[in-house]
Amino acid sequence: MAKVPVQFTLNGAEKAEFVDSGTTLLHALRDKIGDTSPKGGCHQGTCGACSVIIDGELRLSCLTLAETCNGATITTTSGLSEGGVLHPLQRAFLDAFATQCGFCTPGMIMAARVLLDHTPNPSRDEVVEALSGNICRCTGYEPIIQAVLTAARSNSQHAA
Amino acid sequence: MALALQTFSTVKDADAALKADGARYLGGGTLVVRATNEGDVSLLSFVRSTEPSLSTIAVSGGKIRLGASVTMAAIARHPDLSTLSPAARAVGGPAIRNMATVGGNLFAPAPYGDFTVALLALDATVSTDGGDQPLETFLAKRDDSRAIVTSVDFTLPKGGGFCFLKVSRVKPKGVSVLSIAAVLEQAADGTVSTARIALGCMADRPMRAKAAEKALLGRRLTKDGIAPALAAVGEGTSPITDPIASAWYRAQVLPVHLGRLLLGQVAGMETKA
Amino acid sequence: MELRKNYFADQRKDDLHEIGQPRPRSDSPGHVTGKTAYFADRNFPGMLHLKMVRSPHHHARIRSIDTSEAEKHPGVVKILTAKDVPHNVYTILILIQIGPEDETVLADGKVRWKGEAVVAVLAESERAAQEAAAKVKVDYEVLPAVFDMEEALKPGAPIVNEYHGQNHYLYDSGECRKVRFGDVEAGFASADHVLEQSYQSSPIEHAPTETTGCVVAPEGNDRFTCYTNTQAMFFTLDNTSIILQMPGSKLHFVGGTVGGGFGGKVDVIVEPIAILGAKLTGRPVCFVYSREEEMQISSPRAAEKVVIKDGVMKDGRIVARKVTGYTDAGAYSRHSPYGAQKGAGHYPGPYTIPNVWIDTYCVYTNRTPSSAMRGFGVTIGDFALEVQMDKLARLIGLDPLEFRFINAYRDGDMKAHRQPTEGAALIECMQEASRAANWPVAEKYLAMSSYAKGA
Numbered sequence A: 001m002a003k004v005p006v007q008f009t010l011n012g013a014e015k016a017e018f019v020d021s022g023t024t025l026l027h028a029l030r031d032k033i034g035d036t037s038p039k040g041g042c043h044q045g046t047c048g049a050c051s052v053i054i055d056g057e058l059r060l061s062c063l064t065l066a067e068t069c070n071g072a073t074i075t076t077t078s079g080l081s082e083g084g085v086l087h088p089l090q091r092a093f094l095d096a097f098a099t100q101c102g103f104c105t106p107g108m109i110m111a112a113r114v115l116l117d118h119t120p121n122p123s124r125d126e127v128v129e130a131l132s133g134n135i136c137r138c139t140g141y142e143p144i145i146q147a148v149l150t151a152a153r154s155n156s157q158h159a160a
Numbered sequence B: 001m002a003l004a005l006q007t008f009s010t011v012k013d014a015d016a017a018l019k020a021d022g023a024r025y026l027g028g029g030t031l032v033v034r035a036t037n038e039g040d041v042s043l044l045s046f047v048r049s050t051e052p053s054l055s056t057i058a059v060s061g062g063k064i065r066l067g068a069s070v071t072m073a074a075i076a077r078h079p080d081l082s083t084l085s086p087a088a089r090a091v092g093g094p095a096i097r098n099m100a101t102v103g104g105n106l107f108a109p110a111p112y113g114d115f116t117v118a119l120l121a122l123d124a125t126v127s128t129d130g131g132d133q134p135l136e137t138f139l140a141k142r143d144d145s146r147a148i149v150t151s152v153d154f155t156l157p158k159g160g161g162f163c164f165l166k167v168s169r170v171k172p173k174g175v176s177v178l179s180i181a182a183v184l185e186q187a188a189d190g191t192v193s194t195a196r197i198a199l200g201c202m203a204d205r206p207m208r209a210k211a212a213e214k215a216l217l218g219r220r221l222t223k224d225g226i227a228p229a230l231a232a233v234g235e236g237t238s239p240i241t242d243p244i245a246s247a248w249y250r251a252q253v254l255p256v257h258l259g260r261l262l263l264g265q266v267a268g269m270e271t272k273a
Numbered sequence C: 001m002e003l004r005k006n007y008f009a010d011q012r013k014d015d016l017h018e019i020g021q022p023r024p025r026s027d028s029p030g031h032v033t034g035k036t037a038y039f040a041d042r043n044f045p046g047m048l049h050l051k052m053v054r055s056p057h058h059h060a061r062i063r064s065i066d067t068s069e070a071e072k073h074p075g076v077v078k079i080l081t082a083k084d085v086p087h088n089v090y091t092i093l094i095l096i097q098i099g100p101e102d103e104t105v106l107a108d109g110k111v112r113w114k115g116e117a118v119v120a121v122l123a124e125s126e127r128a129a130q131e132a133a134a135k136v137k138v139d140y141e142v143l144p145a146v147f148d149m150e151e152a153l154k155p156g157a158p159i160v161n162e163y164h165g166q167n168h169y170l171y172d173s174g175e176c177r178k179v180r181f182g183d184v185e186a187g188f189a190s191a192d193h194v195l196e197q198s199y200q201s202s203p204i205e206h207a208p209t210e211t212t213g214c215v216v217a218p219e220g221n222d223r224f225t226c227y228t229n230t231q232a233m234f235f236t237l238d239n240t241s242i243i244l245q246m247p248g249s250k251l252h253f254v255g256g257t258v259g260g261g262f263g264g265k266v267d268v269i270v271e272p273i274a275i276l277g278a279k280l281t282g283r284p285v286c287f288v289y290s291r292e293e294e295m296q297i298s299s300p301r302a303a304e305k306v307v308i309k310d311g312v313m314k315d316g317r318i319v320a321r322k323v324t325g326y327t328d329a330g331a332y333s334r335h336s337p338y339g340a341q342k343g344a345g346h347y348p349g350p351y352t353i354p355n356v357w358i359d360t361y362c363v364y365t366n367r368t369p370s371s372a373m374r375g376f377g378v379t380i381g382d383f384a385l386e387v388q389m390d391k392l393a394r395l396i397g398l399d400p401l402e403f404r405f406i407n408a409y410r411d412g413d414m415k416a417h418r419q420p421t422e423g424a425a426l427i428e429c430m431q432e433a434s435r436a437a438n439w440p441v442a443e444k445y446l447a448m449s450s451y452a453k454g455a
Helices: A025-033 A088-095 A105-118 A124-130 A141-159 B011-017 B032-037 B072-077 B085-089 B094-099 B114-121 B135-140 B210-216 B223-232 B247-266 C028-033 C068-072 C092-096 C126-133 C149-153 C184-190 C233-243 C271-281 C291-296 C336-346 C379-396 C400-407 C426-436
Strands: A003-010 A013-020 A051-054 A057-060 A073-075 B004-008 B023-025 B045-049 B057-060 B063-067 B125-128 B131-134 B149-155 B162-168 B176-186 B192-200 C048-054 C060-066 C076-080 C117-123 C137-142 C177-181 C193-200 C213-218 C224-228 C251-254 C285-288 C304-312 C318-330 C356-364
Touching (some): A003 A025, A013 A025, A025 A051, A051 A105, A057 A105, A057 B094, A088 A105, A088 C028, A105 A141, A124 A141, B011 B045, B072 B085, B114 B162, B114 B192, B125 B135, B162 B247, B176 B247, B192 B210, B210 B223, B223 B247, C060 C117, C068 C076, C076 C271, C117 C271, C149 C356, C193 C379, C224 C271, C233 C271, C271 C285, C379 C400
Parallel strands (some): A003 A073, B004 B045, C048 C285, C224 C251
Antiparallel strands (some): A051 A057, B063 B149, B162 B176, C048 C117, C060 C137, C076 C117, C213 C224, C213 C285, C304 C318
């Protein structure tokens, strides 16, 4: 069984692993590197629970082969808080009761993070569009949308 | 057999590797990695090419060339492709659009493949290292296709003659109930002089609605004018049945949505998403 | 959110410290940081992956099973068939004495629904397990199948489940659960109008974002830790103990963190076979449903059919209600006999009706076994009842909300199943709904109270 090297920056830290060729990034992150914040919900590209940010773009780690990420910069939800301080998005999700079972939460936060990186003051429609690839089955979309809008407002207050 | 990924710098070498049993081309991964995730053990290896032309968008006058690895997101944000943006945005959510490619969309089984519906209405040409062929011909034989698609070429109609509609039950977006793309040209008197209409979910792959196209010629885009086209649009279709909708339902709503799309055009709406 | 404190003000204290106060959820910090540990977040060295060979037929006799090719496949560690399961025929509600045992952990001689588990393959990787599963050869003799409840109940229909002997659950009350109250035929005879309507629903899948699964780790002392997303921890532990003929003290279940359940994770499906695999190999085992399995294999809400016949007076009083309910259990009981029974108690709805007759059947068909889902047994019934209420109101020319006030149950009313009503709040809910939805009703309905009649 051919093992191939993969090397990338994960949440600011250099990571190098040998994985089976054809291994998904989701599998490599969760089972090799030990970052279990991306979740495997459907492995089909439908639910968005495995969303991560690769070189600034939102991607589904379940459909991305690990070896295609060599040299990439990857961000996951577990890398969002710094020094024990929650990222404004995490704070907003917490305060707005935007989690229920929590399984979709890391993917939702990734999708929201990419949105706010490009669009610091999104409209409600832009938030809905940005989250449209992420499924929440506890049907908590409204608090999630509100949390993203709240995080955007708190970001702009910090910037001001 | 364990899976393997083989990466080649040229399409030619990748084409050669693709001849092996169980080899599938890896574009954005949204079809083939999904297949292996679900346990498709007939798929033995992924092949891909990193040739730069595959990821290039070339715009020259009204002529467009989309490399096969160009993503839906790249089309959606390209300043010269705003006409196509609704069709590119109709595919998946943001993450899928960052991955899903033009080439992959040509192979997506219904209810997927909405962008190909747009390309079919645009009368696109599909290129491989072996030569070019009309998209309609390519789609008919796509299951046997072994050569890597390198690009898709088409001409954008002038003056907002292209319109696109995807119907889904989940808002803001979900899997297609159906999708429709149309390229219409009107004579000075307002009658339709050219019509190309493509449908998604009305067969296992995108198809042209030729009877409806014919019925539109010489007609005005009014409620009465389009009535024969709406009556004919179901001709030759065999809609899919899936958890989204039954074939019966899709057949029932097809003329309704085609009517809305065609009349929306009259109201000056270039595109509807 | 606005709390309307004027209702039942005498029943509530407002000086409470916790109730009525917002409190942060204790699990949220884990969720937003990605630290919450779901079962699949446990990874053990040497963990095996379990894949199930499933029936491609709705109903078939198994002539033979040949695992020889699969056993030779690289990476395969163990293959399990029915003979490996100590107590292979089980039923989950046996814990509360609702039998008979009617379901196989792994199919033995017969399959009764498309997707039924037949052979379990344990291998070093998911891929190896999938490849080996494709090499298991099962020879089936396809049998006639029945998918429709009314067809299943007809004489001569194919028998779905021999452990029952007929295509319905046999209650101690006979072929169905029965509620008899007053004289329903006399009620219809005295009614100004009689309306009979039938309602039906399809199965509904919960589709949790996290699929059903578990990870089992042998502890090296004959004890097994099972990390699971079951919604029914001790229920699963006790049933596993029966199936594996293993004392509960050998089983350590860790769970409670569920990535969406909605009732879809209360069956005992993945844990017993995964623990058995861990026991027989001495290795950790992961058994998790693919998305397709979650959609096709995990039990949905039952399909139901509800036939409602009502006798109603011109003044709005419902004087008789007869309901026949059918719950499609699929091939096995699971929670459906209980669901159908719940329906029997529930069908009069939140209305006081003097003459009631209810029969509810739990029917077996060759469909995916159904089970619990959010209010199962009553949810579809409520849909049917409330559509029926609207139709009745239209029939006699009454406002649909006022029609419900006229029939609403109130404290002290005797329910059809002989339980006196207490703590009713329907009147008050409708009064508030009338205001909130700007759907005016006559003043006399706004003056009503759940406390007493004639108020």
